[in-house]
Amino acid sequence: MVIDYIMDFVFPPRCIICGKLTGYCLNIKICHKCAENAEYVEDDWDYAYTLKNKLGQKVYFDGGKAVFKYKFVKKSIERFKYFGARSLGKEYAEIMYEYFAGSGFFEKADCIVSVPVNKHRLKTRGYDQAGYLAGNLANIANIEFVSDGILRHKNTVPQNSLGVNERFENVKNAFSVGNYNFKGKNVIIADDIFTTGATINECAKVLKISGAENVCFLTFAAAGESLGSDENV
Ligand SMILES: [Zn+2]
Numbered sequence: 106m107v108i109d110y111i112m113d114f115v116f117p118p119r120c121i122i123c124g125k126l127t128g129y130c131l132n133i134k135i136c137h138k139c140a141e142n143a144e145y146v147e148d149d150w151d152y153a154y155t156l157k158n159k160l161g162q163k164v165y166f167d168g169g170k171a172v173f174k175y176k177f178v179k180k181s182i183e184r185f186k187y188f189g190a191r192s193l194g195k196e197y198a199e200i201m202y203e204y205f206a207g208s209g210f211f212e213k214a215d216c217i218v219s220v221p222v223n224k225h226r227l228k229t230r231g232y233d234q235a236g237y238l239a240g241n242l243a244n245i246a247n248i249e250f251v252s253d254g255i256l257r258h259k260n261t262v263p264q265n266s267l268g269v270n271e272r273f274e275n276v277k278n279a280f281s282v283g284n285y286n287f288k289g290k291n292v293i294i295a296d297d298i299f300t301t302g303a304t305i306n307e308c309a310k311v312l313k314i315s316g317a318e319n320v321c322f323l324t325f326a327a328a329g330e331s332l333g334s335d336e337n338v
Contacts, residue, residue: 121196122181134196144177146170146327155301160273164302165309168321171299172204175328182297182326191232197297197325198241210321215290217243218254220308221280223261239295242323248293253283255294255308264304272303280311288316299327 118127120136122143127136135143152169156162175182184190185197205211219239227233236252243250261275292312294305299322309320 121193121200122178124180124184134200142177144174145172146174150327152299152302152322152327155269156303156306159269160301160303162273162303162306165306165313165320166294166302166322167319168210169294169299169305169323170205170208170210171324171327172201173326175298175300175326178326185297186234189231191234191237194234194238194297195241198238198245198295201242201295201323201325202245205323210293210323211246211248213291213319214246214248214293214321216249216251216254216285217246217293217295218251218308218312220294220296220304221253221255221257223257223263235296238297238325242295251283251285254285254287254292255280255311256283264300269301272301276304276307278307280308282311282315286316287312289318290316291319292317292321294320294322296322296324297326299324 118133119125120127120139121134122139123136125136127133150171152166152171153164156164181193185193202211217239219233219236222233222235240250240252257279258281259279261279264272264275267275294308294312296305299305305322305324309322312320
């Protein structure tokens with residue numbers, strides 16, 4: 106398409122991981138070097154590890170998966186979250202869709218929700234990056250996106266400024282469901298990172314209380330205690 110060709114020159118395509126130019130008209134999201142060094146989350150990754158073993162919490166989500174290990178995509182996620190690279194949310198969604206297609210998550214889902222952003226941060230950042238990612242994923246997967254499916258009631262402090270135990274307390278009772286009937290539904294919570302799982306578990310909890318049949322999460326990256334590192338994400 107001519108328009109793609111023109112757009113390539115206006116906005117030269119960059120590797121979504123390292124940010125370097127990938128070359129015109131190649132139509133690749135990840136450069137060869139990053140593709141070679143990609144670190145994917147292992148299939149047997151225990152996402153509930155921190156919740157169960159470090160926080161002693163009941164786990165409310167029924168399953169979920171992440172694509173990359175956080176340390177591999179750290180710089181990219183920082184650009185997405187803190188430096189205005191909003192368009193990365195669409196690229197993440199495309200990669201997530203390709204990666205999880207055929208895994209059964211999309212086939213049985215009735216709707217996709219996002220983790221609601223802190224209002225204060227929405228003001229300073231100017232966009233809801235989590236909603237943008239989740240909305241794009243829903244669009245690509247042809248699944249209903251419930252944009253206000255989960256509401257946030259308190260302006261929690263950023264989870265990455267807290268220790269493991271404080272993270273759970275910080276998000277406790279922070280959410281409720283919006284004006285949508287989740288009864289009997291299979292719901293996907295889409296987000297950029299899965300860390301301790303405290304936030305996603307709290308969202309899954311309110312969905313389950315409101316009658317959701319099955320709640321899974323899909324994220325672009327995963328990090329934290331279950332990785333065996335103390336990386337503060
Ligand atoms: Zn790269």
